[in-house]
Amino acid sequence: MKRHPKALPLHVAISGAVAVAVTVTWAVTGGGYFWPGWILLVLAYLLLQHGMLWRWRNRPADFFLQLDWVLVNGAFLFVAAFVMVPLGGDGMVIRGVIYGALFGGPIGLVAWLLQARFSSRGAKQLEERIGELTRTRRGALDVQADELRRIERDIHDGAQARLVALSMQLGRAEEDLEDQPEAAQLVRQARGQASAAIAELRALARGIAPPVLADRGLAAAVEALAAYSATPVDVEAGVDRRLPLVIESAAYFVVAESLTNVAKHADGATAQVSLRLRDDALMVEVADNGPGGADPDGGGLSGMRRRVEALDGSLILVSAAGQGTTVQAELPCE
């Protein structure tokens, strides 16, 4: 629901101006029965509605909101009736009750119905908005995963391939320079530089989007990770199909980070990695028998948590001192 930020102050100002105008008019025309009281009542009632709308704009539209609405309206009209009656003359208790019932009842009821309609419309809009945000966020992450893959390919087919071709040409030049050892030495050094650049690009590209992940899927990539990890790792990979790239990347990232942490902080420990696919979510677990006591806000862990939460997943860390460390991530995948 769109609201102008200045709507309520403007409403108050206009109401004030009208109230002053009618009161002045009443005074100028000789006083007597205070008829502007009725106008003031209506103005106050409208202001009250506007005020409640503003005050409760973020409350869920449930039974209690409607109850509050009715109670406030009823109280207002009941008090208003008692204020109006003395201005009108005698029999104030009886007339107060009659006015209170006459105004309070129907107006409260109408207000309740209006409110129920507005708030359910608001809730529906909120729901639609959340759905839209979830979709677009997921879309953005999918695009990002594809982009990273594209960058990896660009490096592979572009700069890396050119450097490899350069290294081949330098190698051939080196062969031709057999009879000029000094020149051959220079060329050999240049080839060494090219090889170092190739190695750096290789590490970079592998970090951006591990080729084995895209080629062979999560289970194979995690097994490769485990195989090259500095710690002995047992893998139980219960994933027999390809998942969206963004989910696979996040799961791979969690396993890679966790195994890096094991190697860094739990020297001599062994680790167990398990991947399980449920109907609606991928469960990733990395457990070690190291010293435990991991910092939940450490750089590695908070990075993992951000990445998992961006996919509406959750990450749990269990790491009591002396009990080893377990990282569990749940990644929803429809």
Place this chain on the structure above:
Amino acid sequence: MRVVIAEDHALLREGIVAVLRENQIDVVAQAEDADGLLRIISGHKPDLAIVDVRLPPTFTDEGVRAAIEARERHPEVGILILSQYVEPIYTAELLAGGQSGIGYLLKGRVGDVPEFLDAVRRVADGGTALDREVVSELMQTRSKADDEPLDALTPREREVLALMAEGRTNAAIAEAMVVTPGAVEKHISHIFSKLDLSASDDDHRRVLAVLTFLRANGEARD
């Protein structure tokens, strides 16, 4: 020696062809994709196929898949895989059949012409040539997992076996480890006996030892 090449990147294909031709190796055919590779292997029956891991249309691991298929149809053709990445998982897959004549090198190694030519000749002759980075990753894996046949080896013997897997000769292993060739021979005979390789043909035992080493790795992944 007759060689075919499957590489989709023109610059690299031309580079490899130039290196080979300048060294009197006959490049009989070239392909740009997996189907082309299978066709030229069937058509030319080369001694060796040099294959890029990534080939069209999906640019993932078609090269490895095509090489495995070519292996099944023509077991006598040596396969030398070139890649820009170290992925021992592909080597393990290629070796799953238990044959020799398999190589896996990083593309950057082609620039080291003598080493590259050495690998080309070795694989064409039925030997192995594994990139030293692949071997070092495999060794790192092996040193911590429990593989029964390899468990019996001492660290020194593992080192020798790793160098054998790269395809080095006894003299080259001796040089790399700064020991005498006699010491290397002793290590190798220990490796053979610990791996139960008592066959008479020394070259074949060498290949089998390396295969044991690599297969242990392949099984660890299954």
